[in-house]
Amino acid sequence: MLVIGNEILSGRTRDANAYFLAGRLTxxxxxxxxxxxxxxxxxxxxxxxxxxxATYDYVFTSGGIGPTHxxxxxxxxxxxxxxxxxxxxxxxxxxxxHYEAGMLNEAxxxxxRIPDGATLIDNPVSTAPGxxxxxxxxxxxxxxxxxxxxxxxxxxxxxxxxxxxxTVIAQVPEGTVxxxxxxxxxxxxxxxxxxxxxxxxxxxxxxIVLRSTDRARLDAATEAMYAIFRRFGGEPxxxxxx
Amino acid sequence: MLVIGNEILSGRTRDANAYFLAGRLTxxxxxxxxxxxxxxxxxxxxxxxxxxxATYDYVFTSGGIGPTHxxxxxxxxxxxxxxxxxxxxxxxxxxxxHYEAGMLNEAxxxxxRIPDGATLIDNPVSTAPGxxxxxxxxxxxxxxxxxxxxxxxxxxxxxxxxxxxxTVIAQVPEGTVxxxxxxxxxxxxxxxxxxxxxxxxxxxxxxIVLRSTDRARLDAATEAMYAIFRRFGGEPxxxxxx
Numbered sequence: 336m337l338v339i340g341n342e343i344l345s346g347r348t349r350d351a352n353a354y355f356l357a358g359r360l361t362x363x364x365x366x367x368x369x370x371x372x373x374x375x376x377x378x379x380x381x382x383x384x385x386x387x388x389a390t391y392d393y394v395f396t397s398g399g400i401g402p403t404h405x406x407x408x409x410x411x412x413x414x415x416x417x418x419x420x421x422x423x424x425x426x427x428x429x430x431x432x433h434y435e436a437g438m439l440n441e442a443x444x445x446x447x448r449i450p451d452g453a454t455l456i457d458n459p460v461s462t463a464p465g466x467x468x469x470x471x472x473x474x475x476x477x478x479x480x481x482x483x484x485x486x487x488x489x490x491x492x493x494x495x496x497x498x499x500x501x502t503v504i505a506q507v508p509e510g511t512v513x514x515x516x517x518x519x520x521x522x523x524x525x526x527x528x529x530x531x532x533x534x535x536x537x538x539x540x541x542x543i544v545l546r547s548t549d550r551a552r553l554d555a556a557t558e559a560m561y562a563i564f565r566r567f568g569g570e571p572x573x574x575x576x577x
Numbered sequence: 578m579l580v581i582g583n584e585i586l587s588g589r590t591r592d593a594n595a596y597f598l599a600g601r602l603t604x605x606x607x608x609x610x611x612x613x614x615x616x617x618x619x620x621x622x623x624x625x626x627x628x629x630x631a632t633y634d635y636v637f638t639s640g641g642i643g644p645t646h647x648x649x650x651x652x653x654x655x656x657x658x659x660x661x662x663x664x665x666x667x668x669x670x671x672x673x674x675h676y677e678a679g680m681l682n683e684a685x686x687x688x689x690r691i692p693d694g695a696t697l698i699d700n701p702v703s704t705a706p707g708x709x710x711x712x713x714x715x716x717x718x719x720x721x722x723x724x725x726x727x728x729x730x731x732x733x734x735x736x737x738x739x740x741x742x743x744t745v746i747a748q749v750p751e752g753t754v755x756x757x758x759x760x761x762x763x764x765x766x767x768x769x770x771x772x773x774x775x776x777x778x779x780x781x782x783x784x785i786v787l788r789s790t791d792r793a794r795l796d797a798a799t800e801a802m803y804a805i806f807r808r809f810g811g812e813p814x815x816x817x818x819x
Contacts, residue, residue, distance in 0.1 A: 341771050344609045345742075346600030347786060348773070353614070358588030367586045369621075370614035372595070375771070379611075402752040403772035404759040442755030461776070477774060500587075510644040513684030517646040529583050529617070530645035531590070532719060534703070544589060 337383050338372040339398035339408055340476055351478045352397040359485055364494030365393065375399060380411040388415075388471050393492065395485075398476030400465065402442040409466075412473055413450035423449035426464050433462035457487040496548040501557045505569030508532070508539040515563045516543065519556065525549060526556040542574070579625050580614040581640035581650055582718055593720045594639040601727055606736030607635070617641060622653040630657075630713050635734065637727075640718030642707065644684040651708075654715055655692035665691035668706050675704035699729040738790040743799045747811030750774070750781040757805045758785065761798065767791060768798040784816065 336356055342348040353370045360367045368391060373379045380399075387394045399408030413420035426447035430439055446463035449455065456465035456472065458480055465474040465484045474484040509516075509532040520528045526547040533540050543560050547553040557573075564571040578598055584590040595612045602609045610633060615621045622641075629636045641650030655662035668689035672681055688705035691697065698707035698714065700722055707716040707726045716726040751758075751774040762770045768789040775782050785802050789795040799815075806813040 338612075341769070342773060342786065344599055344612070345740075345786075345788070346596060346598075346603050346609075347742075347744075349596040353585075354588060354591040356588075357586055361588050367588075368616060370580075370586070370612070372612035374610060401772065401774060402755040404755070404762050405771050438752075440752065440756065442759070443752035445755075446752075477776070479776070498587075500589075502589075510680075510682065510685035510688075513644040513646070513687075514682065517684070520646050527583070529647050530643065531584060532643060534719070534721070544584065544587075546587070 336367060336370045337380075337387055337394060337396040338370065338476075339375065339380055339396060340372075341374045341405075343372050343398075344374055352474075352476065352481045355478065355482055356395055356397075356485060359489065360494075361498060363489060363492055364497040365492060366495075366498070375405050375407060377407055377411055377414070380408065381415045384412060384415040384471060388469060392470060394471045396471065396473050397481050400446065400463070400473060400475055402445050402463075406445070408473060409448050409450065412453075412468060412471065416450060416452075416468055416471075418451040418468075420448050420450045422447045423453075423455075426455060429462050429464060456484050459483050459487070498546050498548055499550055499553050500544060500546045501553060502542055502544050502574040503557060503560045503564065503571045504540060504542045504574055505564035505571040506538055506540045507564055507567045507569035509541040511567050512541060512543075512563055515566075516560075519559055519563065522559075523547075523552060523556045526552055528556070528560075578609060578612045579622075579629055579636060579638040580612065580718075581617065581622055581638060582614075583616045583647075585614050585640075586616055594716075594718065594723045597720065597724055598637055598639075598727060601731065602736075603740060605731060605734055606739040607734060608737075608740070617647050617649060619649060619653055619656070622650065623657045626654060626657040626713060630711060634712060636713040638713065638715050639723050642688065642705070642715060642717055644687050644705075648687070650715060651690050651692065654695075654710060654713065658692060658694075658710055658713075660693040660710075662690050662692045664689045665695075665697075668697060671704050671706060698726050701725050701729070740788050740790055741792055741795050742786060742788045743795060744784055744786050744816045745799060745802045745806065745813045746782060746784045746816055747806040747813040748780055748782045749806055749809045749811035751783040753809050754783060754785075754805055757808075758802075761801055761805065764801075765789075765794060765798045768794055770798070770802075 343350045453466040453468035460480045529544040531542045561571045585592045695708040695710035702722045771786040773784045803813045
């Protein structure tokens with residue numbers, strides 16, 4: 336995923352789209368492998384789009400497709416693909432239907448500029464569409480619009496077997512279970528195990544996230560993790576996040 | 578900045594460290610230019626560290642320096658720099674002072690493994706240190722620890738002139754002011770102007786963020802932006818975020 340916008344890098348805005356997309360892709364059986372946040376700088380955006388689209392099956396971008404001078408994403412995508420860009424008739428028609436007479440000024444019409452060969456992504460919130468070109472999906476930065484665009488393109492994405500997940504938590508410090516957890520990981524190379532420490536009310540606790548596409552193996556590894564926590568005096572609980 | 582961790586990419590955890598660092602760096606007069614989020618995969622981490630440290634003055638990482646098998650950041654950094662890594666005496670001494678007798682097991686001692694030539698970054702929360710090697714600052718992923726580490730290294734960073742910022746907001750759609758805003762940007766190339774639309778209670782509003790190191794130019798451009806909003810019937814207010 337590529338997040339485009341100075342406001343994220345300056346600390347003015349906390350990005351919400353990467354977190355949303357990460358959760359949705361996991362549900363769809365697609366693994367998000369990298370997120371980059373870059374500023375509104377043409378050369379940087381073009382280089383990042385080309386690096387990501389060459390590396391991954393799908394690329395998703397957010398930000399920079401509005402009507403103002405700092406909205407340069409669509410032009411950057413066209414340059415990254417080496418294609419032309421102009422007002423696209425269908426995108427223009429949608430904007431004309433949306434805006435009252437006289438309101439579709441030149442600036443707003445910029446939102447109908449779509450790279451040649453791209454297909455539109457619906458925007459049920461504020462009409463101005465995103466677009467898909469090659470494996471790159473270009474969407475708005477405003478979270479409500481980004482989420483609606485993801486919803487409209489999700490049925491067209493091809494996911495793998497969903498990654499199943501269980502999260503076991505106990506009031507045992509992670510350094511205490513680290514050696515046994517490492518051995519467990521070696522026994523279950525097909526179950527990905529992550530360890531996340533937390534400190535609440537002065538007490539150390541550890542959340543172990545186990546992930547696999549195989550439910551039987553996942554359940555067996557989870558039972559073994561319960562036993563490890565109990566060996567160190569912790570009473571594990573389970574949290575069904577994700 | 579490089580955020581390391583499967584939990585962010587799976588959507589289990591919403592990253593908080595990039596947002597925190599972005600705000601702190603802006604205060605210090607340092608511009609954050611890129612954030613990458615990568616999984617706990619050695620080759621990916623090494624490639625990202627080497628790309629970022631060659632491109633930027635400073636690199637900051639978060640995540641992957643705990644005691645468990647999935648904490649591979651320190652080893653990846655050593656490989657990225659082509660140096661050795663071993664238990665460092667001062668880091669070991671700190672951990673020995675922190676843990677009760679018998680609690681400093683082999684797994685926890687991994688947290689004292691520091692690449693050759695690195696200097697330690699203090700961790701007032703849970704002792705296990707971060708480290709700096711070359712222009713790369715390696716810190717913990719737990720937000721409270723990450724923030725404490727940033728506080729301890731901030732005095733040693735060299736910032737430029739602080740970027741001053743004003744944010745003008747009005748209930749005018751951004752497409753309405755886009756053309757005048759574009760002209761204003763051309764008149765003030767030394768003032769960076771970003772436009773951020775919002776939709777609240779069915780009404781469209783626009784926040785214009787103006788940034789410059791020159792207060793007089795910033796104030797003049799801000800006054801001009803007030804005038805533009807008023808011309809379209811909006812009563813601007815100002816928000817002192819960042």
